[in-house]
Amino acid sequence: MTAFVHLIRALRIQAEICGQMGSPFNEGLLERIAFDLEAGGPSCRLFERWEATALRQLADDGVMIRVANTFNHLAMGGEAEALSAAWPRPGAPLDVDAAWVAARAAIRTHFEALSTFLDHEPQTNEVRRAGGLLGGFLTVAAETGLPLRCFEIGASAGLNLYWDRFRYEMGPVTWGDPAATVRVDADWQGAAPPLVPVEVIERAGCDRRPTDLTDPVQRRRLLACIWPDMFDRLARSRCAIDLALAEGVTVEAADALDWARSRVRPQAGAATVLFHSVFWQYLPQATQKGLAAAIAEIGASATPQAPFAWLRFEPPPTNLRIIEVWLTSWPGGAERRLATAHPHGASTIWLG
Ligand SMILES: C[S@@+](CC[C@H](N)C(=O)[O-])C[C@H]1O[C@@H](n2cnc3c(N)ncnc32)[C@H](O)[C@@H]1O
Structure with missing residues (x-):
């Protein structure tokens, strides 16, 4: 050879x-x-x-x-x-x-x-994926009329834990504080999701190998994963890092399956959302099965007063070059494909 x-x-x-x-x-x-x-x-x-x-x-x-x-x-x-x-x-x-x-x-x-x-595995955290997830969060908020508790698995540095603090300018979808320092601009096709105000009352994330943004070595490694001629991605990530640091971001070092089982429970008075992006493909099949079962179990304990949603921005197993945004809502477990999207979130086609 x-x-x-x-x-x-x-x-x-x-x-x-x-x-x-x-x-x-x-x-x-x-x-x-x-x-x-x-x-x-x-x-x-x-x-x-x-x-x-x-x-x-x-x-x-x-x-x-x-x-x-x-x-x-x-x-x-x-x-x-x-x-x-x-x-x-x-x-x-x-x-x-x-x-x-x-x-x-x-x-x-x-x-x-x-x-x-x-020597190190690449570690990315792509802020514009929040643009693909936004419609899912808004759908949950609009349908439940409740504040959100957001739990992210495979959160990397935790930049997208602050998705509600970003400003989105995506065609018909303008949402968030116009003065926000993190600006998510992207192409959008299709109707807009419900552009309702959202209150996030709790946020937490885990990663098996979180990037510690307070460490300049790890910060540089994270930014090095952004392709060097994509200046807008780099600038957006720098702003998101500043925001996360100012907010005192913490991403717990844990395996997603253990963390979801021990940390995520529906709670009355809020809609609990478990979300992830470009993460599922890195799990061994047994973990994927275990996690799907654990999520279904969490869903089974949801009630109309304590609803639960599973929101994901992931490629279908047969084509890693495209993204589908899916939402499963409990009680009931109804599953919807909300959108397709560019893997970095540069465009979204809303199907919601
Ligand atoms: C491609 S990165 C995506 C990060 C982030 N979700 C984003 O979209 O920018 C995949 C992340 O999943 C994490 N990961 C992979 N397997 C995991 C597991 N079993 N438990 C927790 N995190 C895991 C990796 O460490 C990595 O940070």
């Missing part, structure tokens, strides 16, 4: 995905890395650990994202000046060739830093 055959293929697939999802820079960078591996260039030493890894494993471990993000992470700091200078900047034309020349040179000059970053 040719060395790196799977990684080269995986990088080309990921390059295409990045291009389709609005990052021509990452598309070009990953193509150049794939070519460098093929040509036996310096990338071979940096990515040696994945020389013979199978495609499925590469995808499961988020390797293609790590490969792109490690250069972004280095470029974000002051350690590699030439790389930082060649990296995308708002208002400057993209020059992937110049960036790749600097990145290739950095493999020699900053090998340890690049290699160390690769």
Whole structure:
């Protein structure tokens, strides 16, 4: 077998995905890395650990994202000046060739830093997904007429725990404080969900590996996962981090199944919402089954005075490139597909 055959293929697939999802820079960078591996260039030493890894494993471990993000992470700091200078900047034309020349040179000059970053699984927290979830929260609030208690599993850094403090500008859907610092703008097709006021009286989240935003190292790692030519995502995330820090965000370190079982119960006088985004696919099948059963059990204990809803922004198992927003409401357990959406929340088609 040719060395790196799977990684080269995986990088080309990921390059295409990045291009389709609005990052021509990452598309070009990953193509150049794939070519460098093929040509036996310096990338071979940096990515040696994945020389013979199978495609499925590469995808499961988020390797293609790590490969792109490690250069972004280095470029974000002051350690590699030439790389930082060649990296995308708002208002400057993209020059992937110049960036790749600097990145290739950095493999020699900053090998340890690049290699160390690769040790960690990618950890993202995409704020604009709140735009896809918003219609679900509003539907629950409108239908129950109650304040909400919001519980997020797989919350990462907890940025979307503050979804109700954001301002949304999505076509016919304008919602939230016009003076909010976190602005979620996105394309919207279809009617608007009920644009009712919402009071969130409790919020909590868990993640098996939460990002601690008070730690500058972890904050930088989180921001490094945002594709470098997507300046609006970066700016929005920075504002959301400031908000979460000001609010004293905490995300409990826990497995979602244990946490949901022990922490989430319907409560009279409020609608309890368990929600998640781009999380389900990372669970082993047994955990998915266990969690679905635990959620159904929580739902079974709901009453009209203490309703419960399960809201999710997740790809269907057969196509990880699109998102469906589903809502299940108890008592009763009625299930609805509310919307389809772009995986980063850049657009929503409301079906509600
Ligand atoms: C792709 S990230 C998405 C984060 C966030 N929900 C968002 O949409 O930005 C998936 C998250 O799920 C978390 N996760 C995966 N398996 C988990 C589990 N069994 N229990 C809790 N969190 C888990 C990961 O640590 C990661 O933070």
